[in-house]
Amino acid sequence: MSDKFDSFRCKTGFSSPPCYAAEVAPEYFDPLAVDPAQTRDVARWRKAERKRLRGERDRMPVADRQSAGAALIDHLRQVLRHRFGGMQGMVFSAYWPIKGEPDLRPLMSELHKAGVTIALPLVETRAAPLTFRRWTPDMTMVRGDWSIPVPPPDAPELTPDIVLAPLVGWSADAYRLGYGGGYFDRTLAALKPRPFVIGVGFDAARLRTIYPQPHDMPLDLILTEAGNKTE
Template identity: 35%
Template sequence: MDFPDKAVLRAEARARRKTLASAGSAAARCVADRAAALPAGDVVAVYSAVGSELDPEPLAHALIASGRQVCLPVVTERDAPMIFRRWTPGEPLEVDAAGCPAPLPLAAQVEPDLILCPLLAFDDRGGRLGQGGGYYDRTIAAMDGRVVFIGLAYSGQQVKRLPVEPHDATLHGVLSETGYTAFP
């Protein structure tokens, strides 16, 4: 199967996600209602939504209410794996080395069991199209199988097939407003 350039795929996926984001707060509440469907894990990494990304904050509240700890990724060096710092919604954030909101350095560094990541598109084989910075790919590779990697997306972000390169981290599943889907 021939694929268009990843830059073209990203542009198309960004436009599609922007349209889907009109259901933003309702979709985010639906995702939070499905928190129990996620795989087990005491420490769950979410992210601070930027632009049209599905907002995980309602999900973070649900995870905390169920007894799980929540953390956020932090880019400390642009070409290195991310670290994770404990976080509770409402705590102050600062911009990290990638320009994303992240917990302050005084927050405890933790290693998550489960990482929920934003994405532009996904397919039914666990393929994920991200922004192109490689932050999650480097981080998952460095964790060497010690973490479950889940996409957080609008169901409409699913595509038939994505190009997957050797360095691309494969998703174990996706949580959307319609439920959780595990990949083989």
Template identity: 40%
Template sequence: MADSAIEETKAALRREAHIARAALSSEERADAARQVARLFFEDIAFAPDDVIAGYWRIRDELDCQPILVRLIDSGQQVVLPVVQGAEAPLDLRVWEADQPLYEAGFGTLAPSDLAPRAEPDLVLMPLLGFDDAGTRLGYGGGYYDRTLAEIGKKPMLVGLAFAAQELPHIPRGDHDIPLDVVITEAGVRFFGKSA
């Protein structure tokens, strides 16, 4: 499939995924966030010295704050992404328990500009949709693709989503990096060599 056809198909899938995600009630969202957090800590292996990248929920994304708070409370090193520009990779800054978060654009919060940077061993990724091959449908800005291409190691990629966000098939371009795992309120699914 040519790049222009892939992008056209993805644009239609994004509209469909937005509608599915927006249809969820606030109670369904809160219940799903708790269930996903429980499944993350039960089923995802990581070391105490691993750096874990999270995100601060925007719009109607699955809220990973229950995961982040528990990680920080346990002493795990957590980084949050900051958008630096339309064509730049994300800046991954360490969030420490006693440090405030600041408005970082797009309705998200992030650590201070002075916070140290760190490369993650595991990345919790928001998404609009996913399929049974581990293909992630993002917003189309390419931020995570650029960021992952610049990281010196291959982190485990864990998509966090509502079960309603699963799509039958998402076309994958050359730059699209598949997920290793997707966690929804319905369970944990491993893809590829992590399976």
């Protein structure tokens, strides 16, 4: 580790803490100047933040979570209508809620009834981009990775035009803190053309920054129960 970091410490105890990185080392965000020690520090910081934010989310009262989900659905309706009109002929990728995530399944059913093709992401190959398969309200789901309900293997594979990305944490510059597997970043890097990606999560999960690394892919929009957070 460079001597220029030796005098800096923060509550995390990291040798080159992310909370000082931007101030003391602007090249921290230069993909050509990545320090492996800094990368490890960011990874440890993110792991701690995931644990903290998920704990706060788990403690959220059920009524508050349901109210936030309903508000998010309203905001999504407005965004989709304004940006994409009726969405006929488009593929909309949602997600099946787990671990206290906002439940947007009512919107999935609503869009399906309106003639929009709905897809769900699933892990079919470890450490590879996600696969998207068609979902309908009457289909029999199967258990996928991490026991998440997913469409069956014979459901048609699709390429989404719009993707919802659930957020553990988020920053106003449209970066997402996820669960740490890197699947969404790999997927966005691989999809051609790239879909319009909307991060959805709770307003309380805002972070000043996630300390973006070269592999991190910014989203197009972030929505919480309080509305658009990237305008």
